[in-house]
Amino acid sequence: MCGIVGYTGKEQAYPILINGLKKLEYRGYDSAGIALEQENKIVVYKTKGKVSDLEEMLKGKNISSHTGIAHTRWATHGEPNSVNAHPHLSASGKIAIVHNGIIENYDVLKDTLIQDGIALKSETDTEILVNFIEKVKEETGKNLFEATQLALKRVIGAYAIVLMDIDMPGTLVVARKGSPLVIGLGRDGDYIVASDASPIIEKTKTVYYLDDDEVGILMPGEEMVITTLNNERINPKLTELDLTIEELEKGGFDYFMLKEIYEQPKSVYDSMRGRINTEQKIIRLGGIEPYENHILESDRMIIVGCGTSWHAGLVGEYLIEELARIPVEVEYGSEFRYRNPVIRPRDVVVGISQSGETADTLAALKLAKEKGALLLGICNVVGSSIARETHAGVYTHAGPEIGVASTKAFTAQVTVLLLMALRLGYLKGTIDRERYEKLLYELEKAPELIEKVLQTDLQVQQIARVYKNATNFLYLGRGVNFPVALEGALKLKEISYIHAEGYPAAEMKHGPIALIDENMPVLVIATKKGNYDKIVSNIREIKARKGKIIAIVTEGDKQVAELADHIIEIPEASEELSPLLATIPLQLLAYHIAVMLGRDVDKPRNLAKSVTVE
Numbered sequence: 001m002c003g004i005v006g007y008t009g010k011e012q013a014y015p016i017l018i019n020g021l022k023k024l025e026y027r028g029y030d031s032a033g034i035a036l037e038q039e040n041k042i043v044v045y046k047t048k049g050k051v052s053d054l055e056e057m058l059k060g061k062n063i064s065s066h067t068g069i070a071h072t073r074w075a076t077h078g079e080p081n082s083v084n085a086h087p088h089l090s091a092s093g094k095i096a097i098v099h100n101g102i103i104e105n106y107d108v109l110k111d112t113l114i115q116d117g118i119a120l121k122s123e124t125d126t127e128i129l130v131n132f133i134e135k136v137k138e139e140t141g142k143n144l145f146e147a148t149q150l151a152l153k154r155v156i157g158a159y160a161i162v163l164m165d166i167d168m169p170g171t172l173v174v175a176r177k178g179s180p181l182v183i184g185l186g187r188d189g190d191y192i193v194a195s196d197a198s199p200i201i202e203k204t205k206t207v208y209y210l211d212d213d214e215v216g217i218l219m220p221g222e223e224m225v226i227t228t229l230n231n232e233r234i235n236p237k238l239t240e241l242d243l244t245i246e247e248l249e250k251g252g253f254d255y256f257m258l259k260e261i262y263e264q265p266k267s268v269y270d271s272m273r274g275r276i277n278t279e280q281k282i283i284r285l286g287g288i289e290p291y292e293n294h295i296l297e298s299d300r301m302i303i304v305g306c307g308t309s310w311h312a313g314l315v316g317e318y319l320i321e322e323l324a325r326i327p328v329e330v331e332y333g334s335e336f337r338y339r340n341p342v343i344r345p346r347d348v349v350v351g352i353s354q355s356g357e358t359a360d361t362l363a364a365l366k367l368a369k370e371k372g373a374l375l376l377g378i379c380n381v382v383g384s385s386i387a388r389e390t391h392a393g394v395y396t397h398a399g400p401e402i403g404v405a406s407t408k409a410f411t412a413q414v415t416v417l418l419l420m421a422l423r424l425g426y427l428k429g430t431i432d433r434e435r436y437e438k439l440l441y442e443l444e445k446a447p448e449l450i451e452k453v454l455q456t457d458l459q460v461q462q463i464a465r466v467y468k469n470a471t472n473f474l475y476l477g478r479g480v481n482f483p484v485a486l487e488g489a490l491k492l493k494e495i496s497y498i499h500a501e502g503y504p505a506a507e508m509k510h511g512p513i514a515l516i517d518e519n520m521p522v523l524v525i526a527t528k529k530g531n532y533d534k535i536v537s538n539i540r541e542i543k544a545r546k547g548k549i550i551a552i553v554t555e556g557d558k559q560v561a562e563l564a565d566h567i568i569e570i571p572e573a574s575e576e577l578s579p580l581l582a583t584i585p586l587q588l589l590a591y592h593i594a595v596m597l598g599r600d601v602d603k604p605r606n607l608a609k610s611v612t613v614e
């Protein structure tokens with residue numbers, strides 16, 4: 001939520017900052033702004049809208065500078081306009097700040113500023129923060145770095161901030177609590193900082209992931225200094241990025257979302273790579289291996305997540321209960337953290353998150369940790385907050401996901417959950433050898449099968465054309481495909497803005513059936529394995545009420561084909577594998593409808609990729 005970039009060094013800052021913002025725009029696109037240090041002053045340009053609007057605004061302006069900070073915003077405090085856009089300047093105009101997060105005690109800090117007669121221009125908590133830091137600086141006579149340490153001790157909330165001060169030319173001060181910040185160490189002694197590694201990779205692969213309650217000072221050509229808020233020096237552990245520039249580009253696709261849908265054969269393969277010994281038929285999940293006995297002896301697993309990751313958790317519940325016979329509960333991070341949940345030391349709590357930064361999931365995990373549970377993480381972003389908060393975990397290795405609508409992250413999460421369920425079932429002896437080997441074999445074949453499902457794209461596009469003007473959609477599935485129905489509905493909602501609901505097919509009779517008429521498209525996942533007859537009955541019920549049926553069926557299906565208005569065939573596979581296949585046409589359907597309606601597929605309105613505020 002919000003993307004921040006900062007640069008200081010020998011090069012021109014503007015191109016680095018603007019290109020960095022473009023890479024971070026998935027994090028928020030309500031407004032964009034930049035602050036540049038120029039001849040003893042800081043100039044700020046900001047505008048409502050996207051980074052391209054900022055670029056347009058800056059045409060013909062003097063943008064020459066070697067130190068600057070920039071921001072792309074997802075609005076929290078105050079409407080998205082140019083006044084509320086970041087960077088914010090302190091009252092004296094000497095200090096500029098960009099901020100990602102929320103300052104919870106902003107009203108207390110604001111009162112102290114008002115008492116000092118400081119006039120605030122915007123409605124943001126960030127402007128309060130920069131003025132509060134300036135107040136501490138003036139009152140204590142400290143420099144920006146020291147004043148930031150002191151001021152942050154009195155700040156409650158989440159932040160990743162980058163500051164510059166005219167009194168410290170060429171210097172950036174950075175700090176973090178709860179929101180991510182990565183520092184890239186350039187070869188020429190320059191520094192580039194950002195909310196994630198994507199703006200950094202072109203300049204350097206050597207980074208430091210700033211930790212909570214750390215403050216840093218970056219001066220070109222000088223060693224970076226990282227301290228705690230109490231000014232205790234920290235020895236920063238540097239990391240080498242395992243990321244390529246190609247992974248961050250569209251590679252000929254119109255949208256990142258489509259690229260990411262098409263990447264799924266590879267991303268699913270990557271999430272299994274090195275984890276299956278085909279000859280010995282053994283799964284190894286190195287990250288959690290030391291904790292396997294603990295997991296096997298646990299009373300239950302609680303999976304927490306939000307949005308798509310929560311849906312993957314529901315698939316995981318089905319898979320782990322079915323194959324490993326461990327009781328599983330799936331919780332929304334936001335609900336779990338606030339309802340005083342019963343958590344016992346013999347519980348294993350699993351956080352699922354693509355970004356690894358989702359505030360509610362992170363807070364839920366911290367709560368579970370306090371209560372003594374073992375924490376496992378299933379994250380995509382290496383080194384993310386959730387990955388670091390958990391005792392152990394399994395990375396999904398899906399590669400960077402830029403489209404706001406999650407696609408390849410979901411299938412990678414499901415793959416990891418299936419590997420986990422199979423591994424635990426194997427160790428526990430709750431799955432017989434024949435079934436284990438069959439599922440393992442099919443899982444290894446999944447990338448090929450997904451490749452085949454992607455060939456339905458043109459057909460899905462034709463179906464999209466028929467229903468693009470529908471105002472409502474219903475998605476139905478049973479068993480392990482019920483969460484897939486939820487996921488399909490979420491994809492359509494978030495990128496096309498068409499209202500869609502996912503339901504367990506049998507629940508339809510308990511209410512939603514009242515909605516069905518000749519204008520209601522109903523997407524039904526009706527694969528051969530698992531409750532097929534029951535779903536066929538559900539389809540008949542829809543048909544009897546003139547609903548339009550789009551069915552995802554197993555190749556060669558005749559029965560549903562006769563009833564449905566449209567069918568999309570997916571290859572035959574065990575029920576446990578079907579979410580990996582059935583979800584693909586649902587992603588494509590949402591994508592094509594959104595494109596046909598002229599939506600900004602990768603940056604749907606009101607959304608941000610990484611939700612670092614609750």
Ligand code: M6R
Pocket residue numbers: 306307308309352353354355356357358361404405406407490491494607609610611
């Ligand atoms: O990064 P996370 O997996 O924790 O994100 C959770 C949700 O915000 C995310 O899945 C969201 O629902 C997506 N926009 C769905 O496509």
